[in-house]
Amino acid sequence: MARPKYFLPSEVAVHNKPDDMWLSFLGKVCNLTPLYHQYKGHILLKPIIAEAGKDISHWFDPVTKDLRKHVDPITGIRKYYTPHGRFLHVPPPLPRSDHITEFGRPWWRDSAYEIGLLSQKTRYICIVNTLTLHEHVVEVCSEENIKEIVRRYLYYNAHAASYTWKYKGKVLDMQQTLEDNGVVDEDEDFYTLRIDTKKYLQTIHLYFNDDLTTA
Structure with missing residues (x-):
């Protein structure tokens, strides 16, 4: 098995533009530039673009490796916790006819975006x-x-x-x-x-x- 490529946090930080967008989370470094081009202009890209070049591990549960969840105080339904606004591939709190589900794996679970690992030290x-x-x-x-x-x-x-x-x-x-x-x-x-x-x-x-x- 080939050795993974390691990146410095400073190397991730310079890729902080929509058309050159890297993120790190849970030790992984992902290049989400293709995601941007695929959904360019979509309002649900905004929370992701706002974090370009940063580490977003706090969005995730370290045990499940999935997005954090909470119980919605209004509906009582357990759902993804997105305090900065819902973003791509996160389902809406209630069923909607315009919600697209044919995207395959959500981007945070899609290894196609992974380009290496973030150095822990x-x-x-x-x-x-x-x-x-x-x-x-x-x-x-x-x-x-x-x-x-x-x-x-x-x-x-x-x-x-x-x-x-x-x-x-x-x-x-x-x-x-x-x-x-x-x-x-x-x-x-x-x-x-x-x-x-x-x-x-x-x-x-x-x-x-x-x-x-x-x-």
């Missing part, structure tokens, strides 16, 4: 290139392995995948997380991942290049 690391002495502080997901962190660092150094990554002189295992490599998180203290200029063997070098270009 992020951390900052200071990466030092020992050849140029350039330093960059990068926010990463604690669940990511070193190879995935390298992908983030490629923004600053396109050759980073061909370097040997070390911490306190020890070569890091690229398939393991920082924690698994012994790089313990000490809250706000920064760690230094040292990169030297020694190249990997050609087979490893090609492996990383192929992996990064096809991901």
